[in-house]
Amino acid sequence: MLHIVKTIDSEELNVETFFPEKFFDPEASITEHRNVTGHTTSYGIHHLLYFQNICIGRSMVRSKERLLLNVEYDFSSVVLEFAVSVVNLAATDGSKKEWINYSSNQHNILFVANSNFQHIHQPSDNIELIRIHVDPDFFKRFLPEKKVFDPFRKQLDMGMLARLNEFNLPITPEMTAVLQDIMATQRKGFYKRIMIEAKVIELLMLQFEQYENFILKPFCQSIKKRDIDKMHEVKTIIESNLQTPCSLIDLAHLVGTNEYNLKKSFKEVFGTTVFGYLSQIRMDEARQLLIRGEMNINQISDYIGYKNANHFSTAFKKHFGYNPSELKQ
The missing domain is CATH 1.10.10.60 (Homeodomain-like)
Incomplete structure (x- = not known):
């Protein structure tokens, strides 16, 4: 399964990577990679962790210039996306229409299927993104059987590019704590896998709960x-x-x-x-x-x-x- 990331306006970075096959392998053990990317205008620390149904990527980047990245998927995935620290991160779809735009401390849930995006990062010394790819069938096991989730479920079933919420919601302190637990755990092997899977389910619960509350009572509706x-x-x-x-x-x-x-x-x-x-x-x-x-x-x-x-x-x-x-x- 191919996951491609390319810069548009620089030849410094042009990376094509195969999405971990262990994401699809029920017998796979937990695997981690840490690497550093360095160029004349940007520097990044990247942490990738994956096993069946779940792949977690955390990137901390600083860049002196605007980064334009092409991101291509030739498979289907639900993505829990957390823009921890960004300066106006915009993503456009294949038609170049802006699809989503993040400020710092925002999150959303996306569904991508054989999709192409262009990510635009503004110059910053403090870019941090956490993306958790989840297998769609695994995700559906926890998607609440409530009307507010029906539009996203329908798009998921039809294989359509989708996002749970039209509006990005704030990353809560509870979500931050769960993300920190995932990235900092010292457990090993089987116990680490159980812990991380449980934490991803907890994140889903927090995101679903916040989204439902938002739909039923939108933020700021009572404030002038x-x-x-x-x-x-x-x-x-x-x-x-x-x-x-x-x-x-x-x-x-x-x-x-x-x-x-x-x-x-x-x-x-x-x-x-x-x-x-x-x-x-x-x-x-x-x-x-x-x-x-x-x-x-x-x-x-x-x-x-x-x-x-x-x-x-x-x-x-x-x-x-x-x-x-x-x-x-």
């Missing part, structure tokens, strides 16, 4: 536009004050609301709490600084607002599943 704008203003304030973050009361006063509405509205708009978002962007900024290699761990800890480097290292490992010293190496 001016209040949504206030939440985006809060988000900007948080991003601009990593070293000395504002209290909830101060944030509320700065945008003209109260603490209760701030907490309620922020979570409804962004799918996470104020402090959950603060922690997320601190960790993302720390990882970006580590990749650049211009500051040591103590300096980074201080830069993003931690008074103690050990506390920072603990928080970093809890968030990403590995120590900051491992990334710096």
Whole structure:
């Protein structure tokens, strides 16, 4: 089964890889590959893990220039797609029509069948994508028998290019924790396979549950536009004050609301709490600084607002599943 990735505007990367046959082999054991790609304008760390029905790929990339990638599949797969950290990732279908567009901290579920895409990555020092390919028959075992899922089920049965939701939804802290458990597990062999399969099923549950809640009660339907704008203003304030973050009361006063509405509205708009978002962007900024290699761990800890480097290292490992010293190496 062929999975092809090619750059459009550069000859530096032109890769054709066969999708792991173990994805289709019921007798296959769990297999992992880790590799690094380096070119004059981009650098990436890639982790691939697979066994029957499931193939997980995680890529962390930095690129000085826009990346245009052709992605081709000659087989059918359901893809749990998590754009952990991107700068406006767009994907177009074979007709060059934009099919999906991700911002950071968004996810969706896709169905691809003999499909061609063009992925457009904007320049960034901090691109992280996790894609979990799941065999369609395996996926159908867990797809809820509810009306809200019928359109996706129908497209799946017809072999049509499809996405579960017209709108990408926010990656919740629960989803982040499950993804971290998958990527950081120290289990081996059979037990690792059981653990990962269980975690993928848990991710499906979280995505299905969030989607159903969204359909029944769309995010932000009870919030006025001016209040949504206030939440985006809060988000900007948080991003601009990593070293000395504002209290909830101060944030509320700065945008003209109260603490209760701030907490309620922020979570409804962004799918996470104020402090959950603060922690997320601190960790993302720390990882970006580590990749650049211009500051040591103590300096980074201080830069993003931690008074103690050990506390920072603990928080970093809890968030990403590995120590900051491992990334710096």
